[in-house]
Amino acid sequence: MFFGRTSALILRETVSRDLMTAAQIDTRKVEQGVDTAWLVERRHDEFVASYAVQHWLDVTARRKTVAITLRDLEPFDKRLGTTQQVYEQAFAQVVNRLIADGYQVLALSTCTSIDRYNRDDRMVALRMAKYVNDSEHFHIAMDELNDVEIGKILASCVLTIGTRLHSAIISMNFGTPAIAINYEHKSAGIMQQLGLAELAIDIRHLLNGSLQSVVGRYAQSIACAKGKSG
Numbered sequence: 064m065f066f067g068r069t070s071a072l073i074l075r076e077t078v079s080r081d082l083m084t085a086a087q088i089d090t091r092k093v094e095q096g097v098d099t100a101w102l103v104e105r106r107h108d109e110f111v112a113s114y115a116v117q118h119w120l121d122v123t124a125r126r127k128t129v130a131i132t133l134r135d136l137e138p139f140d141k142r143l144g145t146t147q148q149v150y151e152q153a154f155a156q157v158v159n160r161l162i163a164d165g166y167q168v169l170a171l172s173t174c175t176s177i178d179r180y181n182r183d184d185r186m187v188a189l190r191m192a193k194y195v196n197d198s199e200h201f202h203i204a205m206d207e208l209n210d211v212e213i214g215k216i217l218a219s220c221v222l223t224i225g226t227r228l229h230s231a232i233i234s235m236n237f238g239t240p241a242i243a244i245n246y247e248h249k250s251a252g253i254m255q256q257l258g259l260a261e262l263a264i265d266i267r268h269l270l271n272g273s274l275q276s277v278v279g280r281y282a283q284s285i286a287c288a289k290g291k292s293g
Contacts (some may be wrong), residue, residue: 115206116215119169122202123219126167129282130220130239131158132230133170133187139246145270151187153270155194157224158201160275166282167200169220171213173227184227222282226266240285242278244269 072093084090112120122128136143136150158168170191172184188203195201208216213230214237217223223241225231231241246266268274 110211110215112215113212115204115208116212119202119204119206119216120219122167123169123216126200127165128169128220129161129166129278130169130171130217130223130230130234132173132223132225132227133184133191134174134226135182135184135187136246143246143266143270147187149270150266151191152194153272153274154226155191156272157269157275157278158191159194159196160279161282162195162197162200164279164283166221167202169216170201170203171208171216171230172204173210173213173229173233175207221285222278224278240281242281 069092131154133151133154136145136147140146140150161168170185170188172188175183175185185203185205192198192201192203204216210229210233214233217230217234217239218237220234220239223231223234223239224244225234225241226244226246228243231243234241241262243263244266245263264274264277268277
């Protein structure tokens with residue numbers, strides 16, 4: 064077994080360890096770690112917004128904004144019994160619901176094709192856009208943004224819905240609540256550690272349409288809370 068040859072196996076959440084135990088895999092070398100996305104510093108004092116970041120901050124200032132992150136589901140699509148197109152269409156329906164409720168939606172990307180990486184979440188957003196009914200209130204950030212810049216933009220939004228777990232963590236680290244779309248156990252594990260297990264939503268709720276009402280209610284409650292505190 065590969066794990067037996069390691070000095071230590073660092074896990075960022077406890078659900079993975081539970082799965083190892085259930086599969087009767089030796090966990091004596093397991094050590095508890097954290098997700099590296101928590102290391103992204105907010106840098107309040109020294110941050111200077113670039114032209115691209117300032118543009119998106121100006122956009123989010125005009126209308127209540129919900130941020131989203133998307134991804135290519137492969138290789139998880141087969142295990143989930145779905146397709147990329149079904150996922151994109153289902154997410155577009157969530158976007159349509161949010162826009163109808165008075166929000167605008169901004170698609171950000173934590174994974175792009177920089178440094179020969181073979182996935183680019185911006186392309187997923189562009190494909191999904193054709194299913195969005197009101198393009199005026201749906202935006203896609205095509206800029207190359209680092210994690211701090213993404214965090215600053217997420218901080219200006221009322222909610223993040225993240226298929227990419229790192230986007231949900233960065234969002235929470237910068238003060239904006241997040242819903243993590245759980246297509247495998249790691250999102251559920253990290254949100255469980257935070258005492259926010261209810262905000263790790265199984266992707267099947269996205270695919271069957273039930274996530275629309277959940278997101279609508281949650282975004283509304285956050286907006287109301289922010290309004291009262293402001």
